[in-house]
Amino acid sequence: MAETSHPSRALRLGVAGPVGTGKSSLIATVCRVLAAELRLGVITNDIYTDEDARFLRSAGVLAPERIRAVETGACPHTAIRDDITANLLAAEDLERDFAPLDVVLIESGGDNLTATFSPALVDAQIFVLDVAGGGDVARKGGPGIGRADLLVVNKTDLAPYVGVDVAQMVTDAEAAREGRAVLALSRHDASSVAALRAWVLTVLASHRAGTHVAQDPGPMAPHFHADEEHPDGGFVHAHEENQRLGTDFGHQHSHAHAGARGEATE
Ligand SMILES: Nc1nc2c(ncn2[C@@H]2O[C@H](COP(=O)(O)OP(=O)(O)OP(=O)(O)O)[C@@H](O)[C@H]2O)c(=O)[nH]1
Numbered sequence: 214m215a216e217t218s219h220p221s222r223a224l225r226l227g228v229a230g231p232v233g234t235g236k237s238s239l240i241a242t243v244c245r246v247l248a249a250e251l252r253l254g255v256i257t258n259d260i261y262t263d264e265d266a267r268f269l270r271s272a273g274v275l276a277p278e279r280i281r282a283v284e285t286g287a288c289p290h291t292a293i294r295d296d297i298t299a300n301l302l303a304a305e306d307l308e309r310d311f312a313p314l315d316v317v318l319i320e321s322g323g324d325n326l327t328a329t330f331s332p333a334l335v336d337a338q339i340f341v342l343d344v345a346g347g348g349d350v351a352r353k354g355g356p357g358i359g360r361a362d363l364l365v366v367n368k369t370d371l372a373p374y375v376g377v378d379v380a381q382m383v384t385d386a387e388a389a390r391e392g393r394a395v396l397a398l399s400r401h402d403a404s405s406v407a408a409l410r411a412w413v414l415t416v417l418a419s420h421r422a423g424t425h426v427a428q429d430p431g432p433m434a435p436h437f438h439a440d441e442e443h444p445d446g447g448f449v450h451a452h453e454e455n456q457r458l459g460t461d462f463g464h465q466h467s468h469a470h471a472g473a474r475g476e477a478t479e
């Protein structure tokens with residue numbers, strides 16, 4: 214079940230996507246182009262460090278105290294979807310300390326293609342891919358690519374160097390998203406940055422009007438961790454997801470021995 218935004222508080226905007234696709238840079242860009250007209254705050258999620266928060270503070274686009282770090286200490290999707298308490302508290306603290314804020318940007322730790330925010334944590338979410346991850350990634354789909362409010366194909370300036378056809382990647386993404394918004398972005402391309410800025414302002418306007426509806430991109434696909442026994446080398450369990458909206462987003466997935474499979478899994 215979805216519910217409309219709470220216009221009385223800041224718009225909470227999530228930014229997710231695989232490691233290194235440019236989530237922090239995108240947030241820095243949004244701050245740079247909107248800090249003069251909007252009251253902004255940022256929350257970062259790192260597994261063991263506050264590196265992203267330090268990067269954003271050093272970028273000088275926002276007062277350092279408006280950028281807070283949540284150290285998840287576990288796989289990043291847990292903190293943005295399964296147990297969102299630390300992030301919710303951080304958002305509420307930030308909104309209280311700097312009231313009133315217009316937008317709180319929440320960066321997920323870099324994760325795999327299946328990690329998305331719970332709609333109980335964010336009102337809208339951006340999923341970030343980059344051309345350096347390969348032109349075929351957009352075709353692979355998944356909840357973030359398919360159903361985030363905005364899909365960004367980032368670092369388009371690098372496309373010639375990695376042999377990616379940006380137009381084709383965008384076309385593939387649009388097909389995977391059944392018409393939802395796709396933005397080809399480079400921080401070096403002013404018109405693409407202007408389009409990102411316009412998108413944020415449009416979402417904020419509908420949030421303020423009380424017409425924005427937080428979407429749930431859906432639970433993550435089955436995936437694997439490195440513990441516990443299962444006949445096929447892992448175990449299956451369900452995450453109890455946040456019940457704040459009075460809905461049940463609980464889901465099941467299996468966990469296998471990463472070592473046995475020779476793969477890093479989260
Ligand atoms: N060429 C180019 N590089 C970019 C762009 N955006 C980000 N980068 C670079 O990509 C690298 C990763 O960017 P980040 O913003 O740290 O990526 P991230 O997704 O936050 O990374 P994690 O938080 O570690 O998952 C950095 O070296 C950035 O300078 C872009 O538009 N063009």
Ligand SMILES: [Mg+2]
Pocket residue numbers: 236237238265320
């Ligand atoms: Mg980052």
